[in-house]
Amino acid sequence: MTDASPDAARKKAFILAAIFLVAVTIPISFTGPAVAIPAIGHDLGGSVTALNWIVSGFMLAIGSTVMLGGALADQYGRKRMFTLGMAAFTLVSFVIGFAPNVLVLDLMRGVQGVAGAIALSAGFAALAQEFEGPARTRALGMIGSGFGIGIAFGPIIAGLLIASFGWRAIFFATAAAGALILALGAPRLRETRDPGATRIDSLGAATFTATLVALIFAIMEGPALGFDHPLVIGLFALAGALLIAFITVEKLATRPMLDLALFTYGRFVGIQALPVAVAYSFVVPLFLLPIRFVRVEGMSELQAGLMLLPLSAPIAIVPFTAANLARFIPAGVLASGGLVLSAVGLVWLAAIAPGAAPMAFIPPLLLVGIGAGMPWGLMDDLAISVVPTERAGMATGIFGTMRVAGETVAIAVIGAVLAAFVGAGLPGTGDAIEGLALAVANGAFEDAAQLAPAVPHAVFAAAYGSAFRATMLIAAGITFAAALVTFLALVLRPGPRRRERMLEIEA
Missing domain, CATH: 4.10.860 (DNA Excision Repair, Uvrb; Chain A)
Structure with missing residues (x-):
């Protein structure tokens, strides 16, 4: 029976607030360094690949350990692992601020990602113990908005910090946020664990x-x-x-980290299209555009952060709105419809050539942001609702892993695709073509000029523009295909929870 006392309500509010703050901080740890890559490269040097690992290494660490973090939280306690994860995240963020070179920065970013994954998994597990039904949907929608706030304001905060204090201030600010969460949020979590968790699936x-x-x-x-x-x-x-x-x-395994039996549920398999679509429609532009704005369009880091606002700001508002609309409109309709909007926005974005006026980017970025925001706050609850109740915990872990790991893979894939298209658009330069294409794809035209001094700057810009257009069209195609899969999986056939509710209404 649910405890509805004022004390219980306050405890739930504190738990939600603590996880909300984490949901704001973790995305800033992704979007801030993405904006800072040009400044870090100018200060510390490093190859294009090494600089890309500043973002990809962090995402890879989170994606590969988020399921393990959930298992650790189940066995050793959600509050304990949340506190340990946030403490490590805070400490490592502070250490990164003193990184002497890109190699150390990359390695520490990996550790930061592991710590963030543990804190995030433990926090979500704690949240799942406190809310159910429509309250859970609203809570997860608020967490989705928290992620959106971090994403929306991360680039602007990063730009301001870089302009005022340099790129290292980003990591000091992240450490300060982690310390605040530890001081105000972690002590108010209540300790819970899974009594059936006896061992970790280490293998x-x-x-x-x-x-x-x-x-x-x-x-x-x-x-x-x-x-x-x-x-x-x-x-x-x-x-x-x-x-x-x-x-x-x-x-x-007797108690596997990933229950493969969940993939016998067709709707659960189909819903995995949602994180894939959001990765290619939203996360990929969020990673590529700061490089384009700073290095190709010649903007400052602050200007780049402001330019990303039409893309990222809707994620701070739309998920919570969508979670409330889901009470009247089927969540599958909202999610698939939003993905179609994102796909249209990506096609529009693909048509913008290098050197275009800044205002040209605003309408398509706004469309992509609004469209991606529709499934953003619904995805976690949908992943649970399409499987039987007793499988909800494992479904959450699997979906969280697919979400973060999918974003990591998407960034790597799109980066490789962009470089391949750039290479196809450059004149033949023998053995140096791979390095030249990678430099141009990352907007490092000065490095490209050193590799191929006979090639005019305009050729680099044209190759980049053509490759960016083709890459965005591919991302749009993936997003539209995911919208179709989502519609077929969620709208045309109700899941077990929805059938249960329908039967209750008929009775």
């Missing part, structure tokens, strides 16, 4: 993490080394072998 966690790391390394190193390079081919082969090993381990 499953290891094989899953290794699979994702090998895959991301292969995708990211491909543009620099060439996808026919033995190392890249070997990494892809290793990723495939590790995936088979992971599936085998999970089938044999």
Whole structure:
């Protein structure tokens, strides 16, 4: 029976506030450094690939450990793991502010991502213990808005900090936010754990993490080394072998980290299209556009942050609105309709050539942001609602992993695709073509000029513009396909929870 006392309500409010603050802070840790990459490169140097790992390494660490974080929280306690995760996240964020080179920064970003994943997983697990039904939908919608606030204002905050104090201030500010969460939020969490959790699926966690790391390394190193390079081919082969090993381990495990039986539910499989679509329609532009605005369009970091506002600001508002609209309009209709809007916005964005007026970006970015915001706050609840109640916990963990890991893969894939299109649009330069294409794809035209001094700057800009257009069209196609899958999976056939509610109404 639910405790409706004032004390219980206050405890729930504190728990929601603590997880909300984490939901704001973690995205800032992604969007802020994305804006800062040009400034970090100017200060510390480093190759294009090494600089890209500042964002990709953080996302990879979160994506590969978020499920493990949930398992640790179940066994050792949600409050304990949340506190440990946030303490480590805070400390590492502070240390990153003193990074002497890109290598140290990349390594510390990986540790920061692992700590953030543990805190996030434990926080979501704690939240799931406190809310159910429509209250859970509203709570998750608020958490989605928290992510949106972090994403919306992260680029602007980063731009202001870089302009005023330099790029290192981003990480000091993140550490300060973590300290605030520890001081005000963590002590008010109540300790809960899963009494049935007796051991950690360490072999499953290891094989899953290794699979994702090998895959991301292969995708990211491909543009620099060439996808026919033995190392890249070997990494892809290793990723495939590790995936088979992971599936085998999970089938044999008594208490697997990932219950493969969930994938026998067609609607649950179909709903995995939602994080894929959001990754390609929203996260990818959020990663690519700061580089374009600063390096190709010649804007400052602050201007780039402001230019991203039409894309990111709707994520701070629309998810919570969509969660309330879901009481009257089927969530599947809202989610699939939003993805169609995002796809249209991406097609519009693809048509904007380098050198266009800044105002040209605002309408398509606004359309993408509003469209992506529709499923943003509904996805987690939908992932739970399409499976039986007793599978809800595992469904949450799997979906969270798919969401973050999918974003990591999407960034790596789109980066490789952009570099490939750039390479196809450049004049032949022999063995240097991979490095030249990677430099141009990342807007580093000065580095490209050193590799190919005979090629005019205008050729680099034209190749980049053509590649950006083709890449955005591919992202739009993936988003539209995901909208169709979502509609078929969620609208045409009701899930078990929805059937239960329909039967209750008829009775």
